[in-house]
Amino acid sequence: MADQSPPDLRTAAGKRRGKTSGKVADFRYKRPSRPDRKARDSSGPLHAPVGHVRHEGGPRRQAYAALDLGTNNCRLLIARPSGENFTVIDAFSRVVRLGEGLAASGKLSDTAMERTLAALHVCAEKLRRRNVHLARSVATEACRRASNGAAFIERVREETGIVLDIISAQEEARLAVLGCHILLEDGVGPAVIFDIGGGSTELVLIEPGGPVPRILDWLSVPWGVVSLTDSVQPPDGTKQGRAARYREMRRLVSESFTPFAERIAETARKSGTIRLLGTSGTVTTLASIHLELPQYDRRAVDGLIVPSHSMRDISLRLSTMSEKDRRTLPCIGDDRANLVVAGCAILESILDIWPAKELAVADRGIREGILRSLMAADEIAERSRENRVRAQGQDL
Template structure:
């Protein structure tokens, strides 16, 4: 089928995947990389992407485009999510990316983000027709997707992003007990309403995808460096996730940055992300979460192959 490339433009992280497709649902990875640029830094309350954040992101996307083109892909798909879709100056960002890199960015809504994430998770974990609740923890939003196979029963996109939660509540290093209580309270207020917005979750498996669950899995496994095959499918218990939250929240940022498998650029938002995961597990009555290394980026690529 040929070579294709996918770029996921997230609120916190930019991710590139170049792959050789052998079928509409199979591919071999030729190159992958990611960089934490914090595109959504300072987005609220003005809903304006900051100049410095845009410059960082445009520069990395230019490099990603150059890297991808060395493989001569049939197509490159670049997709932007929460930060860009919420920004009042998103057109300026999209225009800057096109001008500097030649990439045409597609800004997707929460429903399309959920669909593509589910496609990636399904392929990565081989879930078949299993009924699942996928929790996609992003920098600017978190999507909750109930599905059987690739058939979505319900999807709720929330504003519970790890960058937003960190900027709103966690102002000390390490955060105070009061700040931790505040962030968990804010999460609980929103997650607590999900039961009325989602169908019955009995018998579903909780799947966690994106940087928070994968990082926690790598830490739980004691990996000196991140390993996607080891992380993919790893099960995180609720008790272990709670203990990881307590451990991470008790040490300063400089120490967290030295944690194996924890990217330095994620060290400041991992506390909010862990609080989000463990609070959702508790309120939605899950004892464990299965981690998927595949998600939106892989879904973008698979969607290209099906077109």
């Protein structure tokens, strides 16, 4: 995590449906918080919280884990360090729709929580079986916004042993950038990285350079593929009705982007090369359609550069198709057929304010950012321990 949350210079933090944005400091690494004393004193690994440190041993030989519980998906990645990178040894992803109905009710539904707990039990078993040395588990917009979000987090801890940290929008943006910035095209000057989630969208203006880019400005809005879909009336079944619904989605998102758009307009105007990198199910799905893949292939999509006009064309085509027709398209299927239109509306609004000719696509993000943070922090701590031992030996 950052040493401190980036300051919110534009709006008060904690407003449920308000925008969150502001200029932020550079990345700084910090070890994740330790488990509470009660959890540490519990007997045996099955009772120890699996979202934190659980095992001792040589950190560079051990497994690290990152769990990202979003509004729509639950994702887990377990990896070991490999030089400057890491090798994935286990992974899990399931659509849980935790934020289903949240826009209307303001809370997580019983059905959504049960679906999510089932997925988290699978994650907990993988964490134990892989003998994970260090892990961090985070929850994002759905748990931030839900009135019963904190109670659900406690229930997760009691039933699975996973200690979820409800992170801020700022931290979510930071981790997404850390996880995927390496895929930015070469160039000079600022770039924008964005993450379209289930319950929110983060946009980050960065200055590349060095192992970690410097964040110049950022924005988080409470529009993701789930929250936007749930907040706009379903279409009337006609092509004209679907087009009208898409225009309303575009209007809502564009309005929420206005402060950020105004702040970065001069930067966009002065930049010789406008670079844009997106990480989300929306961009990977549209990239798959662009490639006409018969089924999703991460190796073909992660790092792909797609002309922006192609992404716009695909977005407009999907926006007026019926949900039934969208379900028949490869790489969309049942899970994304209802949500992809909202993602298209958000993507087009991003292209409006940062008019890059091409879009870089990342099938990586928060989980990879967490892993890099954990490994870097652990390596620093290990070097510090070695230096202390060396100094003590010299004193003797």
